[in-house]
Amino acid sequence: MSIQLIASDIDGTFLNDQHDFDHERFQTQLDELNRRHIKFVVASGNQMAHCQDVFAGINGDMTFVAEDGALTMEQGRILDDNPLKPGLLKDAVEYLATTSEFKDAEIILSSQHRAFTNMKMDNPEWPMSSYFYSQLTAVDHFNGITDSIYKIDIHWADKDDVRSQAAMLRRDLGDDLGSVMSGLGGMDIVMPHVTKAYGLQQLQNLWKVSMDETMAFGDTQNDEAMLQHARLGYAMKNAEPEALAATDLVTPLDNNASGVMDMIDRVLSGEIE
Numbered sequence: 001m002s003i004q005l006i007a008s009d010i011d012g013t014f015l016n017d018q019h020d021f022d023h024e025r026f027q028t029q030l031d032e033l034n035r036r037h038i039k040f041v042v043a044s045g046n047q048m049a050h051c052q053d054v055f056a057g058i059n060g061d062m063t064f065v066a067e068d069g070a071l072t073m074e075q076g077r078i079l080d081d082n083p084l085k086p087g088l089l090k091d092a093v094e095y096l097a098t099t100s101e102f103k104d105a106e107i108i109l110s111s112q113h114r115a116f117t118n119m120k121m122d123n124p125e126w127p128m129s130s131y132f133y134s135q136l137t138a139v140d141h142f143n144g145i146t147d148s149i150y151k152i153d154i155h156w157a158d159k160d161d162v163r164s165q166a167a168m169l170r171r172d173l174g175d176d177l178g179s180v181m182s183g184l185g186g187m188d189i190v191m192p193h194v195t196k197a198y199g200l201q202q203l204q205n206l207w208k209v210s211m212d213e214t215m216a217f218g219d220t221q222n223d224e225a226m227l228q229h230a231r232l233g234y235a236m237k238n239a240e241p242e243a244l245a246a247t248d249l250v251t252p253l254d255n256n257a258s259g260v261m262d263m264i265d266r267v268l269s270g271e272i273e
Helices: 012-015 023-035 047-052 086-098 126-132 161-173 196-208 222-226 259-268
Strands: 005-008 039-043 062-065 071-074 077-081 106-110 114-119 136-138 151-155 178-183 184-191 212-219 230-233
Touching: 005 012, 005 114, 005 196, 005 259, 012 039, 012 212, 012 259, 023 039, 047 062, 062 196, 071 196, 077 196, 086 151, 086 161, 114 178, 161 178, 161 184, 178 222, 184 196, 184 212, 196 212, 212 222, 212 259, 222 230
Parallel strands: 005 039, 005 212, 039 062, 114 136, 212 230
Antiparallel strands: 062 071, 071 077, 106 114, 106 151, 151 184, 178 184
């Protein structure tokens, strides 16, 4: 069956290491995808506002699965919405604050249009975090936040490998909340049913597109379920071990060589069906 849906992660996948991409090339591709009624989905662990900012200036039909699958939007309309339940959010924040392994972690609570953090603005990590999160706001505590929070982002300035902390988090959270490594030495906490595969499945059901008609790209653990939910689920050539273990398919080119756009060209040329 021919490909009718292409889903791609952003950082380390669609974007190069400078957080950029060939806008002109992708605009040409999107125009052709739209002409053929092939859906293009941005599937990211990032905040919705950031995902939309990344593709600012690109015109055409695109759908966004943000916050690891917790929030899905098409043409400005929310299609699926899965914020953390307030009680679970409170419990998770208290756990992070009172557990020694996480006491020095930098924590961000992400809503659709802004985010809240225990970091101070003079923190060396602030510029990078404010790139990923629109309207990042430093707070003394997380009490009293009324925004719907889709994700808790946990990371450390001095840790690149957080596998031991991620295993501890999965063990201690049990079935009440989901957690996943998100790349760049970070972890995300979301509702337990939320994954990029969950977000993708909602769109497949809506658009009547099968797994056999789906192609997906990713590079980290939070892409694992999505790669397994597509007939052509590709780990990037530069992917982390968790993504590489999720699929037998690997892109010929890495993210710095426009590996996703190379594969889109192969679809459009008929080389891949």
